[in-house]
Amino acid sequence: MANENHDPFHHDELNHSNFSFSQNFQGFDPSSHSTSFSDYLHGSMDYNTLSKAFDLSCSSSEVISSIDDNNTKKSSAGDLSSLVGISETPKSSESSSSNEAVIEEDSTNKKDKQPKLGCEDGDDEKSKKENKAKKKEKKVKEPRFAFLTKSEIDHLEDGYRWRKYGQKAVKNSPYPRSYYRCTSQKCIVKKRVERSYQDPSIVMTTYEGQHNHHCPATLRGNASSMLLSSSPSLFASSTSMGLEQRLHQDFFSQFLPTYSQSDQQIFHQNLPQPHQQQQQQQHQQQFQLRRDYGLLQDLLPSSFPGKQEP
DNA sequence: CGACTTTGACCAGCGC
């Protein structure tokens, strides 16, 4: 891996060097920790599972964290800053469990929303009551999965086609949050993209739902080989070659199938020539992130939106 | 002309 001495993100600014998922995810207590980035990464799904995955070599990962819906109810849906650790104290313990209690839901439940104008009064009342009744039923959501990416561009190319359907200003942040839906028919997957205001180079992407179709784009170039070659050490710890392949296949096919291209755009456009080394370093870190995430994939519960059965 | 983005408005949930 590239030398670690010149990576401000990695060590100086965000203090990733001591990062450990198992530690920080479970005992998340912002009031008693420093405000390093990693301290505030609180995680998703099964923390133990995650920690298992990242214990392998977390220090090298740029990211980037996975955040589940329950945890992000306040943070991701609220403000990314709580993830990054600079805003009001997050309510830390409210989500310590039940991460798997994600049940498939018709995410269109909000669409019962009445037409804005000219709705019949009687029916209006009626449907309002129905809506209330529905709400009283335990509200379940599509499983979500969020992860942080260091990137210059907000909407990362992931191979799927998305239609933007909304944008909102985020409280305490100069950066808006964008809402996307998968353009594929009958696919209800949504995606939310927002940028950290503390570190504008960090983008948080939240996926909600599961694609019910194949990725329209295929992985191009040598991304997967680069992926593996960028840090063979981690995969060396995984004894199965089949696993290894599945990992990055899953990851790329589900989220980042064409990422390598945007990577090149990102890092080659914006960095000055003298920093080529740093450039390469970042590049490698990006791939490492993806690889780690791929590993994560394999350990995810089946309810995870990006999880694909073999 | 279709696909997509922008943007203001609306609605629901939540905390006070």
Next chain:
DNA sequence: GCGCTGGTCAAAGTCG
């Protein structure tokens, strides 16, 4: 109940 905020809708605009 009220105000704030997140999430969504849908008309208008833009682009290829």
